Amino acid sequence: PCVDRLLLSDLCDVKMDGLAQDILSDLVEDACLGLCFEVHRAVKQGYFFLDDTDQESMRDFEIVDQPGLDVFGQVYNQWKNKECVCPNCSRSIAASRFAPHLEKCLGMGRNSSRIANRRIVTGNNTNNKSESDQEDNDDVNDNDWSYGAEKKGDVVMLLYFFNLFVVTLNIRLYQMKFTIT
Amino acid sequence: MSKDSQMRAAINQKLIEMGERERLKELLRAKLVECGWKDQLKAHCKDVIKEKGLEHVTVEDLVTDVTPKGRALVPDSVKKELLQRIRAFLAQHATL
Numbered sequence: 001p002c003v004d005r006l007l008l009s010d011l012c013d014v015k016m017d018g019l020a021q022d023i024l025s026d027l028v029e030d031a032c033l034g035l036c037f038e039v040h041r042a043v044k045q046g047y048f049f050l051d052d053t054d055q056e057s058m059r060d061f062e063i064v065d066q067p068g069l070d071v072f073g074q075v076y077n078q079w080k081n082k083e084c085v086c087p088n089c090s091r092s093i094a095a096s097r098f099a100p101h102l103e104k105c106l107g108m109g110r111n112s113s114r115i116a117n118r119r120i121v122t123g124n125n126t127n128n129k130s131e132s133d134q135e136d137n138d139d140v141n142d143n144d145w146s147y148g149a150e151k152k153g154d155v156v157m158l159l160y161f162f163n164l165f166v167v168t169l170n171i172r173l174y175q176m177k178f179t180i181t
Numbered sequence: 182m183s184k185d186s187q188m189r190a191a192i193n194q195k196l197i198e199m200g201e202r203e204r205l206k207e208l209l210r211a212k213l214v215e216c217g218w219k220d221q222l223k224a225h226c227k228d229v230i231k232e233k234g235l236e237h238v239t240v241e242d243l244v245t246d247v248t249p250k251g252r253a254l255v256p257d258s259v260k261k262e263l264l265q266r267i268r269a270f271l272a273q274h275a276t277l
Contacts, residue, residue: 032251036243
């Protein structure tokens with residue numbers, strides 16, 4: 001009986017070892033497959049042989065660390081103070097004001113029609129040949145390009161719709177009262 | 182299913198459910214990188230790729246060539262450590 005029991009536990013150990021080996025074998029296979037997939041992707045995406053680049057080329061792509069330049073060596077605030085010529089009205093506009101100006105000028109921006117309408121409504125008091133100052137004022141009120149500036153018109157519209165909603169709600173509630181009682 | 186394979190299936194399931202298999206996988210991966218196995222095998226991959234050509238190499242090419250070599254290159258110390266952990270898990274969770 002003692003011998004039997006010993007043999008049984010040995011057998012269990014052997015079984016356990018076998019199982020452990022099999023589990024390990026699976027894990028190693030997973031690791032190999034993982035590597036194959038990784039390598040295959042690197043090959044197909046074109047970056048597998050990247051670290052074999054010669055010294056010369058590596059120097060060409062070194063990170064640039066100089067003031068006024070980005071990591072690629074390009075000057076990044078070069079266009080801040082430049083002036084651009086509008087292709088539509090041929091005026092000279094500052095670079096930072098160029099995008100909003102183009103919106104109005106081409107009549108394609110979000111608020112360009114509203115502003116155009118406003119101009120028509122306020123009549124022909126203002127000259128066509130107005131200075132760029134006037135247009136800049138409009139730009140400042142434009143929601144698209146500046147934060148925190150609210151157009152009066154928008155607020156009025158909002159209040160109007162809200163009012164409409166409240167009134168409709170009240171009517172509905174009033175109607176319901178009638179049907180319940 | 183024999184009792185044996187039943188037990189095996191049960192243990193494998195437990196391994197996965199308890200997250201131990203994932204942990205073991207990560208441990209193995211880390212050890213293999215540490216001991217240079219990954220770099221060795223990567224270098225071997227380069228040979229395979231140069232042989233088959235960059236454009237035409239398939240996953241199968243790599244797998245059939247790399248897997249047997251990969252298995253053989255695993256250092257004994259790594260094997261020992263993993264086996265230890267696995268046996269510990271089995272001792273805890275294997276019921277006969």
